[in-house]
Amino acid sequence: MSHPHPLYAEDPEPSDRLPAGPLFVPVRSGPAGCTARLFRTPRGGRIAVAFTSPQRLAAALGSGQPWVRLAEPALRALAEPVGATGLAVDPRFTPEIPPLQAV
Template identity: 65%
Template sequence: MSPVDYSEDPEPSERVPAGRPGLLFVPVRSGPAGCTARFFRTLLGGRTAVGFTSAEKLTAVLGTDQACIRLSEPALRALAAPLGVTALTIDPPLSAPAADRTAAAVRERENSWRRWHPQHVGALRVTSAAAVVACLNLLIG
């Protein structure tokens, strides 16, 4: 009987330790190169990757319109590591609502430098005219 070489044994069928989730539902957003994982902020402002153990939990926190992919915990960590994201949050209980970009755009327009007052425009014209006259005086002598 020849000796048995066990160096090429297949991986065990159960790769996840007991008590740990298998594949996670990871929220993604679409971009020009396909979909990318969404990263979130913790209460203290640090960046974290987020995964959910069920689609229902993801929907309860992020809503029905949130797209997701299935990734294992090690795959999600490997995806986040090059970006400096080392924290992983599984099944966060809540999420802050997305910023209302329409209201932010209105506020930006209202506080914009483009919102001119007629007196400001007149002051610029007078200042510009004075500068032109000063330059002409220098050229003429």
């Protein structure tokens, strides 16, 4: 059985395992300090993204992208109140899959 691309999944299936340990989460500066960057899927849903290494984050979002380390439950706790119910870990952008749009 094939799994859908992580950008289109709402949440991982219970059998899917997220990486253990803290993730590298892109952030942006704001009046209250830094906040996690949220993105929109090609279908318009809000989603949080995280990466398993700073190198993967830089490859996807550029070397100048600021980041913080957060555990997966902490990232979900920050993202869910603002409507981001999905989480993509190590998303890859290809011509067949439109890039996520920053919110």
